[in-house]
Amino acid sequence: MPTDPLERIVETAFDADVRSCRRPHSGSVAETAVLELENARGDVPRRLVCKRGGASIWTGDAIESAVLRVLEQRSDLPVPGVLASGKIVGERGSARETDPLERWACYEFLEGTNPGPGYATLEPTVRRRLVADAGAHLGRLHGTPGLEFDRVGGLARGENGTDLVLCEPTGWHAVDSDTLREQLPISVPPTGDSGRRPVLTHGDYQPSNLLVDDSGAITAVLDWGNAHVTHAEYALARAEVRFVDSYVGRLSRAERRRLRSLFRAAYARYAPLEAGFDRRAPLEKLRWVAQSGSNYARLLGDSRGRRQLWRQFRRLLE
Known part of the structure; x- marks a missing residue:
């Protein structure tokens, strides 16, 4: 049984084993991993991107998978397809049940190079x-x-x-x-x-x-x-x-x-x-x-926002 939360999500969603896990140094504030699968069945890709959390700075909700579904339907922009999404189940009425950090989504892996650093x-x-x-x-x-x-x-x-x-x-x-x-x-x-x-x-x-x-x-x-x-x-x-x-x-x-x-x-x-x-x-x-x-000041005033800023700062150091 995988101990990493993202690996557990993939095993549950696709009934596949994780061969390798790579965490990008740049990207969104969500917990993100590029996963290589083995024993994948049907049209499940061998490589995908899995994210957990990633709350919007505007509303505090994890909206990326919903936005990408809209863009897939109504535009021809080159965006990742949504393979699966959901939330980690918590007790009804609990903080975990409504916490956007407990939402997850798996996306199509797209080829290319990140041009940001250079x-x-x-x-x-x-x-x-x-x-x-x-x-x-x-x-x-x-x-x-x-x-x-x-x-x-x-x-x-x-x-x-x-x-x-x-x-x-x-x-x-x-x-x-x-x-x-x-x-x-x-x-x-x-x-x-x-x-x-x-x-x-x-x-x-x-x-x-x-x-x-x-x-x-x-x-x-x-x-x-x-x-x-x-x-x-x-x-x-x-x-x-x-x-x-x-x-x-x-x-x-x-x-x-x-x-x-x-x-x-x-x-x-x-x-x-x-x-x-x-x-x-x-x-x-x-x-x-x-x-x-204004946004950074708002983040500093919230414990989740401070964790988000700290994650971004660590990525900059890396």
Whole structure:
């Protein structure tokens, strides 16, 4: 009988033995392992990814498997398929029964290399292909029919454990510029305009949450545990920081300008990009900085959040 919780989950879900277990050094805040199986039957793959926990920072619920099922049904984005999901059974009414850390899911293993650790040192042509693909995939997500919303907010699982429910907005991503417009020195469109469309977005879209091939083409977008609904322009600006602006001092100004242009042009092929976004982007990026500080402060005030931050810190050290 395996002693590792993830190995026990796989044995129960697939009636298969675990040959080997590898824990990635980067990825989501969930407890994650890449497992090689033996004695797998039927269409059960020999290699899969198993996760336990991974509570959304917006709602505290483990939503990744539900988000991926929606994306599988309604989009053609390169995301892992959900093989099985469930929760570790606890006594009815107990803390364990409702604890998102007790939820688990097994996902399809997708081939590719994580470009995050060496992103700044990639060959320029490879990095440019990656950034263009990243912009296109974000645009496809924001432009996918059937993923429209009328307001921003966090996401949680519905009563059946698979549907997604939009929750009341929290955190800085929910600040609507309508309330700030008269105080701002630049023109910001109201909610309802194309740039202020509420859209489903990844929540942590950056090089470390991608897999790519040798040419820089994206083969998978991973780690959807913090997906939520926010304004399209805000999500685009936030992603631009992660792919371009945060590499000041490591990439030349000319290269950053080129990457920014590639990212926006690729996005605009699939989702509307309003004129004037270049003027509004700095404000949206400043809001992201404020949102990040707010989120970390919220995590520090909660014992589970502190464990999550400690896990992330250990991964950085590794």
